[in-house]
Every structure is written in structure tokens, then in C-alpha cells.
Amino acid sequence: MTRKQRRLTLIAVAGVVLALATALTLSAIRDSIVFFASPSELSLNPPPPGKRLRIGGLVKEGSIVKEGLLIRFDVTDGAKSIPVRYQGMLPDLFREKQGVVAEGTLEDGVFIARTILAKHDEYYMPREVVDALKDKGVWKHNEGVKK
């Protein structure tokens, strides 16, 4: 093989690997990313049933109902709230009036959560939740953020 042919072979191999990576990335971006919505956005613009998404807001006061492993609660952004159903174990810092992010699907107006995201300390508020609350004017500065 001449030098040129060798170089062409290498470039071709590199092209194949990069094309493979690009194809995988593009198809995965289409199929597996999850959008975030606040309760207000959801009521304005309901997603098709079965579409996975994340919602976030505060756990509404007095809305938590536990029946064995089944938990129901409402997530609110101050303006609108949405009922959530979850089967399983809750993270340690899941409490009333605390920020929460849930991933799952919306079925007949009820959000069926597959995962409830854990918070790691009492100051931490998921950024999406902060933004959602700010939109509705519920957020007060310095609340929940570690100073």
C-alpha cells in the first residue's frame, strides 16, 4: 500500500466510527430525552398520553395520601396543581411544601410517576423548580438556596 492509500484507509475507518457515533447520538436524542414542564404549562399544553416527561414544583400542603406503597400527592407551582400517583419508595427529603421533580407520564389528568427525584440536602431545590416557581411569582429570593 502506498502512503496515500494508508492514509485514505485510516480516514475511512475514522469516518465510519464517527458516523456510527453521530447516528447513535442523533437517534438517542430523538428517542430518549425527556422534556420538563411545570403544572401550569401542562394544563395549558397537555402532552400526548404515554409521552415521558418531567414535572416539578412544590408538594402541596395536606395533599399527601399513603396507602401502603401507593402514594398520591399534588404538585403545585402556585397557579396550577396536578395530581401525582407514585408506587414505591420516596426519597428522604420528600416533604410537604418542598420542591420535587417527578418523571413519568400523564394519563387522564393524573401524573403517573415512575421516579421521584431525590434531593440531597434541605437547601437544594431543583433548578427547574426554582424557575417554574419564579414564573408564577411564588419564589422568594433566598428561599431554599444555600447562602
Place this chain on the structure above:
Amino acid sequence: MIAELSHAALAVAFALAAAQAFFSFWGASQNDLRLMAVPPMAAFGVLAFTAASFAGLTYLYVTSDFSVANVYSNSHSAKPLLYKLTGVWSNHEGSMLLWALVLAIFSALIGFFAGNLPPRLRANVLGVQGLIAAIFILFILTTSNPFLRLEIAPAQGQGLNPVLQDIGLALHPPLLYLGYVGCSISFSFAVAALLEGRIDAAWARWVRPWTLVAWLFLTLGIAMGSYWAYYELGWGGYWFWDPVENASMMPWLAATALLHSALVMEKRDALKIWTVLLALLTFSLSLLGTFLVRSGVLTSVHTFASDPTRGVFILCILVFFVGGSLALFALRVSELKPGGIFAPVSREGALLLNNLFLSAICATVFVGTLYPLLLESLTGEKISVGAPFFNATVGPLALLLVALMPTGPLLAWKRGDAAGVAQKLALGAGVALVLAIAVFAINGAPFYPMISLAIGIFAIAGAVTEYATRVALFRVPFAETLSRARGLPRSSFGTLLAHFGIGISLIGIAAEGGWSVEKIAAVKPGETVRIADFDLRFRQWIERKGENYRDLAAVFEIRRDGILIGELGPAKRIFVMRGQQTTEADIRSFGLSQLYLSIGDPSPDQSVALRAYWKPYVLLIWLGAVAMALGAGASLSDRRLRIGVPKAAAKKKLGLAPAE
């Protein structure tokens, strides 16, 4: 007093680091040996003063001096001593100081070991190191001073986030920083080479051991973080594709590529330009990791603060070093002469393919980590890119890479014999196939873990085949094989261990993903839950007291085939001072497999939400990483002997040998 002295020490360290950079570049540009003698001394000075400053902060933590704001926010007098110590780097300011300390250690090591480097190269390397140190110390002094006093000293501190009170977390950041910052050395060497416009195989011989050191610590740091998340967060997962985890994964991937390309450069004088670029990118990704974690762009357990000035400062550092080094690369790259040529089927070709795959994996992780940030800043749309994305992209690429891995060490340099290699690997491939089919026949399995398992076994078989070929196992008398094994350089044993470790980890990942059993149930005292072949009987709630917490534990009797084999007590741990609670999983190992229990909050009727996992061969995931690190260690011991000895021996005659 101590706080002020430590603060002053850090300021002196900054001045010395600046001096180190200044004299290095000045000396190198004048080619003045006297000027170039200054930087190593300055590097030792930076180390001494940064260490003093760090020791001061540690002292403040140990003595619980709550007049210091940082100690007040992150410590408590009733905390066990170990967590007072680890509290030092459990927060933004302290961890940046640790970063600077590790950097100072590495710079001093270069100053110490670099006696036989060409003086100008050494000066330029130390110059870049000094510049990095100066800028980071300046960052600490101006935006993240850990020594600030409170006007009125509170009587008690706020305590440390309970999730962080754990031995795994005590070791995770220092190990990771040793890895991150270790990458600065190959970066400095690359910049120095570009400044000189000259690069050769000797350069690679210098860079490779340092990259190995960084890689060793990165591997251990990532594995430690993963194991910590596994047992501490109570979800039984070992990797979450959290942006911050990805931030540590990217430098690891780049450093792995760098190790292999530097090998080509060292042995064959090829891939020089690529190697230099990789050295720049590896540290750039470490800096990016620091930026992502420290700037508060991401929210996770690692993100301690969200002070925008810090974010902007770190972003400036990032832009300066990444942009500056890449611009230098673009300017000077034409001066670097491309090296030797090779056939596509050859050791070089295989290593190049390894680099292509590692870069492609690194790029997909990069895209998946930064795409949500980019999209949000451009369109305001919020998305999350999680495990499904990374499994679909990194998974296939990594599997292909590992499947091709055994061919590399078997191919000859320059021109390889593909048919011969295929013949040698046929046995390994057969073994992998038979074992995988056997497992499938017994357990049944989903597709992905099945393939992963087969490839993992093949990787191990391949690593062993390669070593067996080298020592001519079963082809010559056994005594001859042993003497050949002794005669082999230790680095080939390092390759064996590292590649073996990859296979081991992959098998662990496959087993965990394919054959784990999970069970979630609400259990009342006296009731029994069955998982895999274990019966778990919930006996009672008990309370246990710890130094600064109390545990509410649910005691389960574990029976296998009706025989009592022990108890597990997963608990809710309540930290009285902060009124916080954490989930404490309880794990029992059976060989390499683990039974993992964690619980939810107790209900009024005494029942508990139990989450039980049976994780077969899960320990292989981390044992593989340990094998990789041992491989790096073995290889490193070989390097040191090979580079160090002839020169050191020559010096000894003159009475100039450095103290070992």
C-alpha cells in the same frame, strides 16, 4: 490567628506560583540556566505554603473554630473526628484549596524528578504549572476564601450534610483531584512542546508515566464515587449518568486514549500531533469538569454553591487555558513533523482505532452532558438527558471497543498479521461464546447483558491469551515459561491486568443489568418476603445510637432454604442537629454477589416499605476498576526503573543522586 496565618500563607503561595511562572518563561526565552534554576525551588515553596494553608484549615476544623465562617457552615463539635477532617473538603472553598494543594504536589514532583529533562523543556513545563497554580490560588483568594471570620462567633456549627458523612466520600474527592490535576502535567508538557516547536519520542516517555499516575487515581476516584453512591444513596444503582459523574468520566476517557497514543509515539514516533492535542484536551476536560461542578450550572450533590462570580471566574479560567492552548496548537502545529508510517493492520492501527472509539465515546458523553445546558440557554426549553441516552450511545461504542481490545496487544508493530491474531483469539472467542450460551440456557437473558457478558469474557480470554503467547505457555517447558515471565517488562503485566480489569468490570455490569432481582413491598412485623432464593422475615424495629445520629432500623432475618444465615438492619438515620435523615442500606455479600436492603419511612401501623435487591456478581464492577489501577501501578513501577535507573546511576558516581 491560625486562620489569618493560613490566609497569608496562601497569599505567599500565590506570589511564589506567579514567580515560578515568570522565571520559567523568562529563563526559557533567554535560555539562561541560572534563571531556569529558580522554578523548581519556587515549586517547592508553593507546595510548602499551600500545604501550610491547608494544614491551617484542617486545624480549624479539628478544633471546631466556629468563628471561621467556613467551619461554622460545615462542621459541628459533636461530629466524629474523621468527618471533621473530611469536612475540610466537603465544601466549595475547602475543596478548591485541596485542588490547589494537589496541583502544588504535582508541580513539586516535576521539579524533583525532572533533573534529566532538557532545561528549557523543564522550565516551560514548570512555567505552565506555575501559571495554573497562580490562577487557581487567585481564584480561591478572591472568590472562595475559606478563612473568612464571622463577626460574632457562634457557639455551635451547622454540621455537615449527612449524606457526606461517610468514609467513601472521605476518599472520593482527594482521589479524583489527584486524577484531574494529574492531567495538568501532560497538559503542561504539551504546551511546553508547542512553545519549543519540537517534539519527539523522549517527550512521550516523559508524559506517559505522569498520565499513568493521573489515570490510576482517576480510575480509583470514579470507582470509589460509584461504590459510595451505590451503598449510600439507597437506590442500589452504581452509575446514574449524572452530569457530574460524566464530568469525571470525560477526562478518564481522554486520559485512556492519551495513554495509548503516547505509547505509539514513544515506540514508533507516530501520532505525535494527535497525542499533543489529546494531552491538551484531557486537562481541558478536567477543567470543564471543575467548571461544571463548581460553577453551579448543574444542580446536584456535588454543587456546593451557586455564586455567579465564581462561575464567571472559573469560566474565564476555562476559556483562558482551553482557548489559549488550542490557539497555540493551531499556530504551532505545522512546525511539528509527522512521524513514522504504518499499515492499517498493525499495533499502531489498533491503538489508533482505540483512540477513535474512546474519542467518539467521550464526544457522545460531552454532547449528552452539555446539550441540555445549550438548549436551555438558546431556547429556554428544559430537557433532561439521562441513562437511556447514554446507554443507547455509549453502550454500543464501548462494547465494540472492548470487543476489539484483545487484538491490539497481539498485533505486531508496523505491519500486523490479521489471520494469525484471529487464530490466536479463536480459542478465547469460543470460550466466551460457549460460556455465554451456557448462562443463557440456565438463566435466560435480555439481549444487551448477554452480548456484554460474552464480550467481557472474550476480553479476559484475550488478555490472558496475549500474556500466554508472550511467555509461550504450554509450548515450551514450564520452567522456561516462568523465566520468560520474569524477563517480560512489567508494563506487559500492567497491560494484562488493566485489560483483564476491563473484562471483569464489563461482566459485573452485564450481570447487574441482566440478572438483578428487585422487590418492593410493604411489610409488617412478622411477615416474610421472598427474593431470589432468600426469605426475609421482618422481625422488629430497633433503635441504635451513633455519635451524632440515631438509627431506626428494621431488622430482617435472612433465611436461605429455610436455614437462618443472618440478619440485616437497613435503617433510617436521623441526624439530630440538622433534623435530617438519610437512608442507610444494609448489604450482605455472598461471594461476589450482594443482597441489598433499604427501607422507606415507617408507617403508623408499624409496617415498612422495603426495597430489596439481589445483585449477582455486582462486586466485579469495582474489582475490575481495582485491577485496572493495579495494572497502571505495575506499568508505572516498570517505567520508573527504565527511565530513572541509567541516569540516576550515572549521577550517583558524582554524588548528585536525589534522595529516594
